[in-house]
Amino acid sequence: MEIETITxxxxxxxxxxxxxxxxxxxxxxxxxxxxxxxxxxxxxxxLQLAPFYVVAVLMGLLAWRVINTTAGVLTAAGxxxxxxxxxxxxxxxxxxxxxxxxxxALAVGIPIGIVAGFSQSLDRFLEPLLDLxxxxxxxxxxxxxxxxxxxxxxxALAATFIVAMPPAIRLxxxxxxxxxxxxxxxxxxxxxxxxxMFTKIRLPFALPSIMAGVNQSLMMxxxxxxxxxIVGSGGLGETIYGAVRxxxxxxxxxxxxxxxxxxxxxxxxxxxxxxxxKAGVQ
Amino acid sequence: MNPETLMFSxxxxxxxxxxxxxxxxxxxxxxxxxxxxxxxxxxxxxxxYPPFYVVMLVAAGVAALLAGWRLAIVALASLGFCLLAGLWxxxxxxxxxxxxxxxxxxxxxxxxxxxASRYRKLETALRPILDIMQTVPPWVYLIPAVMIFSLGxxxxxxxxxxYGVPPMLRLTTLAFKQVPRDLMELGHAxxxxxxxxxLKIEIPSATPTLLVGLNQCILLSxxxxxxxxxxxxxxxxxxxxxxxxxxxxxxxxxxxxxxVAVAILLDRLSKGALQGRSVAGARxxxx
Numbered sequence: 001m002e003i004e005t006i007t008x009x010x011x012x013x014x015x016x017x018x019x020x021x022x023x024x025x026x027x028x029x030x031x032x033x034x035x036x037x038x039x040x041x042x043x044x045x046x047l048q049l050a051p052f053y054v055v056a057v058l059m060g061l062l063a064w065r066v067i068n069t070t071a072g073v074l075t076a077a078g079x080x081x082x083x084x085x086x087x088x089x090x091x092x093x094x095x096x097x098x099x100x101x102x103x104x105a106l107a108v109g110i111p112i113g114i115v116a117g118f119s120q121s122l123d124r125f126l127e128p129l130l131d132l133x134x135x136x137x138x139x140x141x142x143x144x145x146x147x148x149x150x151x152x153x154x155x156a157l158a159a160t161f162i163v164a165m166p167p168a169i170r171l172x173x174x175x176x177x178x179x180x181x182x183x184x185x186x187x188x189x190x191x192x193x194x195x196x197m198f199t200k201i202r203l204p205f206a207l208p209s210i211m212a213g214v215n216q217s218l219m220m221x222x223x224x225x226x227x228x229x230i231v232g233s234g235g236l237g238e239t240i241y242g243a244v245r246x247x248x249x250x251x252x253x254x255x256x257x258x259x260x261x262x263x264x265x266x267x268x269x270x271x272x273x274x275x276x277x278k279a280g281v282q
Numbered sequence: 283m284n285p286e287t288l289m290f291s292x293x294x295x296x297x298x299x300x301x302x303x304x305x306x307x308x309x310x311x312x313x314x315x316x317x318x319x320x321x322x323x324x325x326x327x328x329x330x331y332p333p334f335y336v337v338m339l340v341a342a343g344v345a346a347l348l349a350g351w352r353l354a355i356v357a358l359a360s361l362g363f364c365l366l367a368g369l370w371x372x373x374x375x376x377x378x379x380x381x382x383x384x385x386x387x388x389x390x391x392x393x394x395x396x397x398a399s400r401y402r403k404l405e406t407a408l409r410p411i412l413d414i415m416q417t418v419p420p421w422v423y424l425i426p427a428v429m430i431f432s433l434g435x436x437x438x439x440x441x442x443x444x445y446g447v448p449p450m451l452r453l454t455t456l457a458f459k460q461v462p463r464d465l466m467e468l469g470h471a472x473x474x475x476x477x478x479x480x481l482k483i484e485i486p487s488a489t490p491t492l493l494v495g496l497n498q499c500i501l502l503s504x505x506x507x508x509x510x511x512x513x514x515x516x517x518x519x520x521x522x523x524x525x526x527x528x529x530x531x532x533x534x535x536x537x538x539x540x541x542v543a544v545a546i547l548l549d550r551l552s553k554g555a556l557q558g559r560s561v562a563g564a565r566x567x568x569x
Contacts, residue, residue, distance in 0.1 A: 003368050007368035007536065010367075011530070012532070014532040085291055140508070144535075226419040237421065240421060251293060252293070259419060
């Protein structure tokens with residue numbers, strides 16, 4: 001069969017190429033892994049610094065400030081429920097993974113989005129690329145990352161970073177471009193420097209859109225982090241992966257409930273934060 | 283305050299419930315299983331029984347009819363890639379899984395969406411449920427499906443249907459709300475029966491938005507079907523999972539690229555259908 005000779009040749013090539021990259025680019029991937037794992041460990045250390053009830057109360061207070069009293073009480077109760085199900089450590093490491101990947105994705109995505117908001121040609125170049133990233137099933141981003149960085153949280157973080165970046169770029173560039181032209185003219189008329197124009201007019205108008213991007217990035221990151229349990233990311237994703245494979249129904253229900261709680265808390269918090277920002281602008 | 287003393291586990295209360303369901307509703311679940319296996323087997327048969335070039339030619343023909351020869355080339359290239367990657371069978375299994383789950387999602391979402399566009403109460407009742415369903419990560423859907431239907435293709439399909447319903451439902455409701463009021467009044471004025479208004483006025487004018495919903499439903503279903511490789515759904519997802527867990531990167535990469543090819547094919551086909559329609563003029567008034 002000729003197809004098999006093709007695929008075999010392809011597989012050997014891939015293995016050769018990967019081992020070549022592994023030999024020659026090891027320092028690069030080690031550096032990336034060190035940065036990713038360093039940030040992750042730092043955030044995880046912060047989250048585990050306080051006992052669970054302190055974190056739950058703090059999150060509850062945050063939800064109370066950002067949304068309302070009911071949401072604050074529900075947030076605190078939900079997080080306490082995670083702890084009572086014996087999943088506190090897993091919940092915190094999931095949160096740390098999401099936070100790390102989202103922060104890195106925003107740190108890269110928002111500047112790119114701002115540049116793309118000003119430069120039409122960069123935007124036209126990025127558009128099909130972002131389309132492609134968002135069309136593909138997120139699961140497959142684990143393949144190249146596991147091949148280059150091996151088993152562990154760094155792989156999960158790299159794949160999550162890829163998935164979480166597109167919404168941040170898109171909505172930032174959209175926000176920059178949507179500045180009402182009346183205000184730009186106002187700025188020009190009052191003799192603003194271009195830096196003042198950017199910080200005082202464009203950025204405040206873009207902020208609601210950027211916040212929507214933060215919310216979407218966060219949600220994409222959350223979905224991916226849970227999937228990344230298969231590459232040994234740790235956290236709730238790995239708990240579920242293990243429980244599903246062994247058909248341990250009780251544990252998988254508990255972990256699923258914990259995931260739903262954390263997702264809802266993060267989503268509502270960022271959505272309402274975005275809404276507050278929008279209300280502040282108008 | 284120590285969490286160990288307050289330990290509670292909703293899972294250990296729900297697990298006997300699941301066992302009870304499995305024990306008492308076994309005939310019901312096995313009927314669903316048999317129905318899905320039957321439909322899936324039939325579609326897989328249609329895709330796998332004829333030699334590959336027949337399938338490729340038919341796909342190219344459909345693409346050409348929907349949106350011209352460029353799309354036909356895309357179809358030929360993407361299926362050709364699946365073939366050359368040595369993953370023809372797996373690709374066809376994935377296509378069959380996506381087809382069945384999209385068809386069933388649409389069957390559920392389309393009537394519900396129409397009803398939600400007519401009755402405001404239903405819409406307000408559905409909205410928070412859809413919000414939660416679209417926020418929760420896809421992984422979570424696989425868990426109840428696996429608990430009831432065990433491992434294999436059926437839980438994959440069930441989870442995919444549940445995952446594919448919200449976008450389709452939302453866009454169906456939106457599509458039917460956007461039907462221009464003057465067209466509806468025209469229908470009432472000429473005394474058309476509700477059935478004729480639905481078929482001749484509402485559906486044609488809602489079609490562009492419906493196709494957007496279909497496109498989203500297809501792509502989300504593909505993502506879920508691939509993910510379901512983890513629970514033994516077979517197809518390309520299973521190959522990716524094998525590549526990931528056994529570190530066979532060549533296989534994983536081929537399967538990943540084949541998924542890319544299938545995703546591009548499905549995306550372009552459903553978008554091509556949309557563009558073909560908007561060129562022809564989707565508003566019935568312009569015909």
